[in-house]
Amino acid sequence: EKGGYDHFMLKEIFEQPQTIFDSLRGRLDAKNGQLTLGGIREYADVLKNANRIIIVACGTSWHAGLVAEYMIEELCRIPVEVEYASEFRYRNPVVGPGDVIIAVSQSGETADTLVAMESAKQKGAIILGVCNVVGSSIARLSHAGAYTHAGPEIGVASTKAFTAQLVVLCLIGLKVASEKGTITQQRFQHLLDELQDIPEKVAATLQLNDAVKQVADKYKDARDFLYLGRGYNFPVALEGALKLKEISYIHAEGYPAAEMKHGPIALVDEQLPVVFVATRDSFYEKIVSNIQEIKARKGKVIAIVTEGDQIIPGMADDVIEVPEADELVAPVISVIPLQLLAYHIGVLKGYDVDKPRNLAKSVTVE
Numbered sequence: 001e002k003g004g005y006d007h008f009m010l011k012e013i014f015e016q017p018q019t020i021f022d023s024l025r026g027r028l029d030a031k032n033g034q035l036t037l038g039g040i041r042e043y044a045d046v047l048k049n050a051n052r053i054i055i056v057a058c059g060t061s062w063h064a065g066l067v068a069e070y071m072i073e074e075l076c077r078i079p080v081e082v083e084y085a086s087e088f089r090y091r092n093p094v095v096g097p098g099d100v101i102i103a104v105s106q107s108g109e110t111a112d113t114l115v116a117m118e119s120a121k122q123k124g125a126i127i128l129g130v131c132n133v134v135g136s137s138i139a140r141l142s143h144a145g146a147y148t149h150a151g152p153e154i155g156v157a158s159t160k161a162f163t164a165q166l167v168v169l170c171l172i173g174l175k176v177a178s179e180k181g182t183i184t185q186q187r188f189q190h191l192l193d194e195l196q197d198i199p200e201k202v203a204a205t206l207q208l209n210d211a212v213k214q215v216a217d218k219y220k221d222a223r224d225f226l227y228l229g230r231g232y233n234f235p236v237a238l239e240g241a242l243k244l245k246e247i248s249y250i251h252a253e254g255y256p257a258a259e260m261k262h263g264p265i266a267l268v269d270e271q272l273p274v275v276f277v278a279t280r281d282s283f284y285e286k287i288v289s290n291i292q293e294i295k296a297r298k299g300k301v302i303a304i305v306t307e308g309d310q311i312i313p314g315m316a317d318d319v320i321e322v323p324e325a326d327e328l329v330a331p332v333i334s335v336i337p338l339q340l341l342a343y344h345i346g347v348l349k350g351y352d353v354d355k356p357r358n359l360a361k362s363v364t365v366e
């Protein structure tokens with residue numbers, strides 16, 4: 001049932017070229033420049049005219065929501081907020097007609113997310129569900145939505161569901177942008193082509209498994225880790241830190257790289273591994289200076305970079321080179337080595353990575 005893999009988590013990480021393909025199937029037709037999202041067709045106008053989009057989710061799904069905030073604001077020019085479902089629910093938020101809520105959930109059963117969307121629905125907002133489990137409570141309570149189609153996720157740590165969420169949220173953003181006219185035909189076609197290429201690039205990234213395992217072996221005894229990124233890769237840093245915490249029980253924090261100097265840089269010494277998600281994008285020069293700041297304080301830098309990077313390999317202690325991709329879809333690729341890093345450290349430390357202590361696959365209590 002684990003398909004020859006030692007753990008479900010590893011199997012699910014390796015399934016991603018296929019699951020991403022499944023998320024795109026029947027929706028993306030890059031050759032003809034077409035994008036179809038049957039589940040939200042009737043709400044296309046509502047989305048296009050939304051005053052505001054509020055994404056509610058928890059955990060890894062919340063991280064996917066953060067990436068979507070960057071994507072949707074960029075593509076559609078609609079203000080987006082991303083809320084922890086639990087906080088949104090309990091603070092009497094300002095929400096009503098004209099607002100669109102996107103509830104993102106793998107299981108579709110997370111109580112905090114469910115209650116948050118229910119209360120927003122009562123206040124007149126339109127609810128879209130982005131769920132993995134077909135027929136789940138969140139899917140049923142949504143006005144409309146798009147399934148992620150990643151297949152059953154057994155490992156408690158979410159991996160393939162996360163990349164499927166990124167892809168589906170990107171499709172939603174592109175669809176709305178094209179209807180709204182906030183994207184040029186050229187950029188639209190380019191992003192369709194980029195999405196089409198993702199499964200292959202993810203497959204290529206998975207070839208780095210042994211290299212990542214070596215990095216895992218080198219740093220597995222560290223007490224803390226810092227994960228840093230900017231722009232589209234900032235939520236990837238958060239997700240990398242969460243994966244490490246849950247699977248290896250090592251304390252890890254994710255930060256926007258520029259926030260480091262406002263506090264966390266005080267943690268840096270020769271004992272601290274700092275993972276930089278530093279693929280080539282519009283934030284590249286800035287992140288290079290953040291790497292310099294860490295090296296100047298003797299931190300150990302593990303960098304996820306774009307293939308062929310000429311600068312960062314000369315500065316970092318360890319480098320993982322991933323295929324080039326447009327910054328909008330790059331998180332789908334740059335998160336892969338971070339999933340593998342957490343997996344290998346957890347296994348090397350002898351933990352049950354499929355069932356980390358204290359965690360349940362679906363959190364049905366508020």
Ligand code: F6R
Pocket residue numbers: 058059060061062104105106107108109110113156157158159242246361362363
């Ligand atoms: C992390 C993880 C959790 C879930 C969170 C939300 O690996 O799995 O953080 O992402 O509990 O769950 P869903 O997406 O089912 O609502």
